[in-house]
Amino acid sequence: MPRYGMVIDLDKCNQCGACVTACKLENNVQIVSKENAEMGRAMFWMKMLDTSYEGSYPDVRAVNVPALCMQCDEPSCIKVCPVRATFKRDDGIVAQIYPQCIGCRYCMANCPYTAKVFNWFKDEQPVENEKCQNIDVSVRPKGVVEKCTFCIHRLQIAKEKAKAEKRELPEDDYVPACVEVCASKAIYFGDLDDPHSKVSKAMHDYRKFTLQEELGTKPKVYYLSAKSE
Amino acid sequence: MEINRRDFMKLIGGSLAGLAIGGAAGAVMKLPKSAEPILYSGPRIESWKLTACTACPGGCSLKVRLIDNLPIQAFGNPLSPINEGGICSMGLASVARLYHPDRLTGPMKNVNGKFVSISYDEAYKILKDELGKVIDNKKQDDVFIAVQTESKLRADMFKKFSEETGFSNLIIENFQASGAYPYNQVSGEAPDFIDFDKCDYLLNFGSQITEVSENPLYYTRKIIEHRSKGFKHTAVQPKLTPSISKSDDWVPLLPVFYADFALGIAYVLLKDEQYDKAFVEKYFTGFNDFKQYVLDNYFPDKVQELTGVPSDKILQIGRDFEKAAAPAAYFDETIFYNSNGTENALAVIALNALKGFGGFGKLKEEFFSKILENEKKKEEEITFANLKERLSGHKAIKALLISGSNFVYNSPDQAELKKQLSEIPLIVSFSSFVDETSSFAHLIIPDHDDFEKFDLLIDKSMGLPSATVLQPVVDHYYNTIDTSDVLISLMKDLKSGAKIPYDNYNDYIKQFANKIYSTHEGILMDQSKPTVIEKGLRKIGWQTESYSSFDDFWDGLLDAGGWWNPFADKTSYNPKIDFKTNFGKQNASMKKSLASLPNKKLRLNIFRKNLDYKGSMSLYPVLVEQFGLKWTVFYQLWAEINPDTASKYSLQDRSKVVLKTSRGKFPVFLVYNPSVIPGSIDVPFGLGHTNFGDNCGVNPLAYSDDLFDKSTGMPSFSETLVEIDSASSGSSAYTAQIITDEKKLSGTQNRSVYA
Amino acid sequence: MNKKILFFTIPVICFAIGFYFFSKTTEQPEEIDPVPFSHYVHTKEHKIKCVNCHRGVETQARAGIPNIDYCSMCHSTLINPASKREKIIYELVKKNKQIPWKVYYNLPDYVYFSHRRHVKLGKLECVACHGDMTTHDSPEIKNFSPIMMQFCFNCHEQKDITTDCGNCHH
Secondary structure: OOOEEEEEEOOOOOOOOHHHHHHHHHOOOOOOOHHHHHOOOOOOOOEEEEEEEEOOOOOOEEEEEEEOOOOOOOOOOOOOOOOOOEEEOOOOOEEEOOOOOOOOOHHHHHOOOOOOEEOOOOOOOOHHHHHOOOOOOOOOOOOOEEOOOOOHHHHHHHHHHHHHOOOOOOHHHOOOHHHHHOOOOOEEEEEOOOOOOHHHHHHOOOOEEOOOHHHOOOOOEEEEOOOOO | OOOOHHHHHHHHHHHHHHHHHHHHHHHOOOOOHHHOOOOOOOOOOEEEEEEEOOOOOOOOEEEEEEEOOEEEEEEEOOOOOOOOOOOOHHHHHHHHHHHOOOOOOOOEEEEOOEEEEOOHHHHHHHHHHHHHHHHHOOOHHHEEEEEEOOOHHHHHHHHHHHHHHOOOEEEEEOHHHHHHHHHHHHHOOOOOEEOOOOOOEEEEEOOOOOOOOOOHHHHHHHHHHHHOOOOEEEEEEOOOOHHHHHOOEEEEOOHHHHHHHHHHHHHHHHHOOOOOHHHHHHHEEOHHHHHHHHHHHOOHHHHHHHHOOOHHHHHHHHHHHHHOOOEEEEOOHHHHOOOOHHHHHHHHHHHHHHOOOOOEEEEOOOHHHHHOOOOOOHHHOEOHHHHHHHHHOOOOOOEEEEEOOOOOOOOOOHHHHHHHHOOOOEEEEOOOOOOOOHHHOOEEOOOOOOOOOOEEEEEOOOOOOEEEEEOOOOOOOOOOOOHHHHHHHHHHHHOOOOOOOOOOHHHHHHHHHHHHHHOOOOEEOOOOOOOHHHHHHHHHOOOOOOOOOHHHHHHHHHHHOEEEOOOOOEEEOOOOEEOOOOOOOOOHHHHHHHHHOOOOOEEEEEEEOOOOOOOOHHHOHHHHHHOOHHHOOOOOOEEEEOHHHHHHOOOOOOEEEEEEEOOEEEEEEEEEOOOOOOOEEEEEEOOOOOOOOOOOOOOHHHHOOOOEOOOOOOEOOOOEEEEEOOOOOOHHHHHHHHHHHHHHHOOOOOOOOOO | OHHHHHHHHHHHHHHHHHHHHHHHHOOOOOOOOOOOOOHHHHHHHOOOOHHHHOHHHHOOOOOOOOOHHHHHHHHOOOOOOOOHHHHHHHHHHHHOOOOOOOOOOOOOOOOOOOHHHHHHHOOOOOHHHHOOHHHOOOOOOOOOOOOOHHHHHHHHHHOOOOOOHHHOOO
8 A cells, every 4th residue: 555645845945835825726725704814714724834034134044834734644633533534544644534523623632733724614705716616625514624635536536547547556647736836846745655756765865854753643744954943 | 281390391301302403404404505516517527728827927838627618727737848837826826817706798988987888899989989089180199008918929919009000109018028128228139048057156136036037937946956056046135035045145135225236246346357358348338437436436345334235245245256157147127116226227237247247148049039020129118107207297198008007006106196097088998807007997898818818928038939828728708809809900990001911819829820830940848858869960950740731830839838949049148238337326315214214214115925916916815815824914914024123113023003104004914024124114015906806905005105217117115114103003093094994995896705 | 191192292393393494494496307308218219328428437427417419419300200308309409508407316515426436447337326217218306326325335345345434525
């Protein structure tokens, strides 16, 4: 079984934010109203953590980290879900099943990366965005938790297509939306267990680190940065 | 039967439980309406089409995903050499513009302040008659045409129109042309591209090169690629933008001081005698005066006093520049967003000339410039400065045609402009929306959306000629018409006997493509990148593919999404420079006040984010929501301030503050940012539309001073002084200020998504 | 005894009232298919196979229902002039108007079902889920198989196919 993971090269990232927009448009994440946004309910599956500015003026540099669900190998969110709406699949993707979710938000409280967002209300979406919703992804109702799924709908369609054409699933057929749109090709994605995949080769880099390693969640999203954290 | 209290309670409890369970069971049987997919009953057949993005001057190639022939999403075309599959947020969001509810469905006429739908024939007749009258009275000089387009062929069509009809006051605002403008002033020709194969040092004056520039994704790739080969990039900008993440060094400097800084670097080169003496002798007229002037006035300590950049930094950058084999000091249109923009540009050109323009290149064959007709002399170029002069002067304008430009939003003197515009007897706009500028139009003939029209986007910034195809992904929904087609009909009707060898814009594009075809060079974009061996073979004359006829080539071109010539020869840029040195005298008092900051004032530095290009972001709710994501600020204007400055004025982080300028007060949400130049307050540009898309926030340019670059008329973004209005700060007064401002700013046609 | 009856009937009545009112507010109007399409005529008499009209069955997630361009391949002339039903379709073909089909197999948005996977890869016959449509002479309002997860699960468990939630719910 493949084990899907991601490596983000922060030295190549040009902080354009295209991955944020691509994820939002690909997965029909709702655009919240002004009041809800001010209450901190803005919904972004992939966000850019502008964590810090290094150095002092004028030798300052911004550290911008694209952060998404880390798809941990030992997720802390699945341990507390009372109804098994979130669980880890065999291929390493932590699934989130919307019809099963009861909206208790224990998983949101447990996630150290604040990767999960909640549908507090269903705000009226702008008409032009409703007309270009992605048909492959469901629109979540009010009261469920959602998070990045490594675009699992793309995986299903790619696997089906490969089987129908009687061939193996090549590496480039299945990439999440954020990986596809990155202009500087800073995000690598693929099977971590396959020694020949691009992402495995990127893992041999000395600059590798993960966020909050000390918690033991074993995230599958690695970062490469030449600067010390 | 007797019921005691306990039984009664049980009964009530049971009934309520029954009611609740029954209700819940009934209600869950149905899906909520928002969960219904839009293409519910269709077969959902997926198809892909290639087109190009026009959101910024980059012109990246897109592949659009259509479901049942309706465009749903856009991604980058992986086979295009320009973006290689990458795309930015603006391109991703642009598909929604097709379905925008505010899009005009057909020609509109302004009847007593309201826009009324009319037929195209009626609108065309009005336009033809009015312009015909002007031509008959020989008053063509009283008509202005303001065009903002990133497509050179479309600009060319307007030039042809202006030539045929005699309406010589044609303003073309094109990003690449603006960057070339100062070069044309001093030498008559501009460099075509930065030659990354030779260039090893890039000194970037103010350009947000990896965000919004001539070719942002290409530059990003090249900078990453060449960094490992010893390429260095130093950025001189007033703000730490994402472009700086791709640079090795950042010099925080306000744009008004660029000329002084550039000449300070030139001093280092001249003093060390490490400039390109051969080039200077051959091509630089007036060099000795220039040398004397710089050596007298720009030694590093003096520059430090003027600009605030430490003198050892100037020395370090100067030494890097002189040691580099082929350095390039780069600027683009953004250098004009300052009142001494032209002076800055000329100083940078002079700096380049000292090293022989080593980092730049020109296409050897002059392929496209020979093909594009009507390349008239650039010194006579009409710009917005001329329009402003005319509007405020005594000679009135009879008619104003506007295409693609929202200059009212992009100007500080909005109140005056609005008054002046309402005095013009005929304003015709070709915009698809009623924005701040087209709301003054008497007649609107909306253009097709960019996903519904044909065009070829020519690009030279890669060092190779390339033409990306813009083609319709859907038939046009509404009663719109391509502006170029209107111009062609007008030319035929207004000038009898005009020789126009094409019936519509589509034919014009085809004729241009025919010229490309007849050179028998280059490849289509869907063919793989050629190897070195193939390059050599082609030089001998071997071709991998050939098209039997032009129609074959045209079909192939539309399928592939574009054409490029990876084998084009390059040559170096060796212009004859003729300089008249009068640097430094402009803006002396402004520089002084910005450097020394009188009396509790801060510098207002308006910056552009990569989600917005000249105010278009407001159309896309996805981008408006993401605008302030970095600071977790949504749907309001924020301001960034250095913590040291903030403590001096006792301002808290994440507090609500009201800023006051000579034009009024506006509220901002203040955040701490240690990378802001001390004494400045950085405010983003892009919010605060009054009748275009979503209105939230404030347009900070509307509160800026009336300062413009003299030759191009572009507004100044960073020369206004503000002060904190402590009386109005604090939450209740701040909220009251927001409400008053939003009421003032809300127009009649805006739509608020968030009711 | 009376008390017991009372205590039983009143909650039941309340349940019924609640159910009725809440389902009224969320009810979708039931329409009968306006075009009286006969599967019997097309499959038994004219020997058209399922896949000839529902063309997406082996290549797409959705099987699809033919649109007017497809029907006009045969119905641009009157095949059986005596048939009243055929006149309806003939009129629509002449005016080039789309047939207002009513979708009965209403799959909810949160489920992903791919016909290609089940028919082409799983080698499932159409009759397994849709029943024998060749005997239907007019559009049926009821579905042969309930759109319920249990129905899918029965088959998946029997044939030992993966029942991972993430494969269908995303």
